[in-house]
Amino acid sequence: MEALVCRKLGDPMQDPNNSGSPLVLDKNHPIPELYSPTAVRVRVKATSLNYANYLQIQGSYQEKPPLPFIPGSDYSGIVDAIGTAVSLFKVGDSVCSFTALGSFAQFIVADETELFRVPEGCDLVAAGSLPVAFGTSHVGLVHRARLTTGQVLLVLGAAGGVGLAAVQIGKVCGAVVIAVARGFEKVQYLKSMGVDHVVDSANQNITQSVKDFLKSRKLKGVDILYDPVGGEQTKETLRLLNWGANILIIGFASGKVPVIPANIALVKNWTVHGLYWGSYKIHRPGVLEDSVRELLSWLAKGLITVHISHTYSMSEAGLAFSAIKERKAVGKVMIIADGGEKTGRSKL
């Protein structure tokens, strides 16, 4: 089978057909065997690129697997083979899931308990991008911050993978959603999603723009800050938070870890949530599984949509990583693993 193998750490924005690249396209990688009676082999249709995959290939992610490894986290596909004791799935079923490693390949094996059935009518490629981005935002907003109707949610990096998911989950929960993103295309897309207020960080002062909006709606401040960016944007937006606000620390796409002053958190009764979604699989697997099932049901009902701005074949992985790194993505970037056509183009 074809698989993208990380043989050394480095910049993944190179052509994986080039043997000097850290990520190499292996066209004869062994197809994984069913390792237990409850194992299921999935022929991968699509796998999503997350910022964490980029960091991991560079060696700057919190989890550092030994080399060589096949990266990849969430995916969708069709059941290809099942172990003798599998009772939940049959060959031909549409499924999606997530894994610590291994989805940048044409086949992957998982235990049947790790797979989710993709509801009838849901797009299989979209389902492959749902678990990490939407799962992180759903667990953060619904399980941790307990977002309720009428609360003000401020989303940074709002046109990115987790950001666009947070925006939509905020709308489903009835929040007043304020989004921060850079550039005309991203701003236009967020407006088309029905976001209450969008700030273009390329040419607007975030604090002033949000303050003006809050005043126009007679709102006091922000109740929940959803922050996958860090750095200056965190520092700036802390000034907008209400008494009793929740801060969701999701990531540091800016490359800078922000400081949240404990004295101000005390005076303002803020709750700061560090959220590492993947670790729920070990510590609270039930929360994570319920969350993905709820999201799939929302996808089936049309309450949420997955916007995929770029799709690539496996041999175009370098371009896929460039789309993420160069901040071109709106929503998700996907790799189509079933040998599908080389799409690679922006769908904006």
Ligand SMILES: NC(=O)c1ccc[n+]([C@@H]2O[C@H](COP(=O)([O-])OP(=O)(O)OC[C@H]3O[C@@H](n4cnc5c(N)ncnc54)[C@H](OP(=O)(O)O)[C@@H]3O)[C@@H](O)[C@H]2O)c1
């Ligand atoms: N805690 C968890 O469990 C968890 C789960 C998933 C992801 N994450 C983290 O969340 C962050 C976002 O992930 P993602 O998959 O949504 O990434 P993404 O799709 O690339 O989105 C990141 C967004 O951050 C913004 N950004 C601001 N400064 C940036 C910079 N210097 N470089 C790149 N982007 C910058 C960009 O928006 P503008 O261009 O509009 O400013 C971009 O849309 C990452 O740090 C990732 O590791 C954490």
